[in-house]
Amino acid sequence: MYRLDDKHLEKAKEIVLSARKKKSCKVCYDRGYIGVNQQNMVVLCHKCVDAEKATEEWKKYVLENEDLKEHYSEFFEEEDENTEEEEASEEK
Numbered sequence: 088m089y090r091l092d093d094k095h096l097e098k099a100k101e102i103v104l105s106a107r108k109k110k111s112c113k114v115c116y117d118r119g120y121i122g123v124n125q126q127n128m129v130v131l132c133h134k135c136v137d138a139e140k141a142t143e144e145w146k147k148y149v150l151e152n153e154d155l156k157e158h159y160s161e162f163f164e165e166e167d168e169n170t171e172e173e174e175a176s177e178e179k
Contacts, residue, residue: 089126089158090125090126090127091126091127091128092127092154093127095148095152095155096123096127096128096129098148099128099129099145099148100118100119100120100129102141102144102145102148103118103119103120103129103131103132103136103141104118104119105140105144106119106136106137106138106140106141106144107119107135107136107137108135108136108137109134109135112132112134112135114132114133114134114135115132115134115135115136118132119131119132119135119136120132120136
């Protein structure tokens with residue numbers, strides 16, 4: 088199982104902070120994330136973080152880093168395919 092390096096975890100925390108919708112939150116204590124999972128990835132706060140914005144920023148960061156790209160490329164490719172399928176079904 089892949090474990091995210093601490094340097095990337097710090098960047099993920101910065102991304103989450105920039106994607107917050109509210110200034111104060113009792114769920115995450117104003118951090119933007121609830122905790123860190125076993126893969127050393129942040130668990131977003133569902134109450135105060137714009138998940139779409141955070142995901143888009145994370146995608147950009149992953150594409151800039153070759154070591155992350157090999158671990159996360161499949162995840163983003165599947166997401167892009169699902170988006171294309173949804174758009175095609177909406178057009179019909």
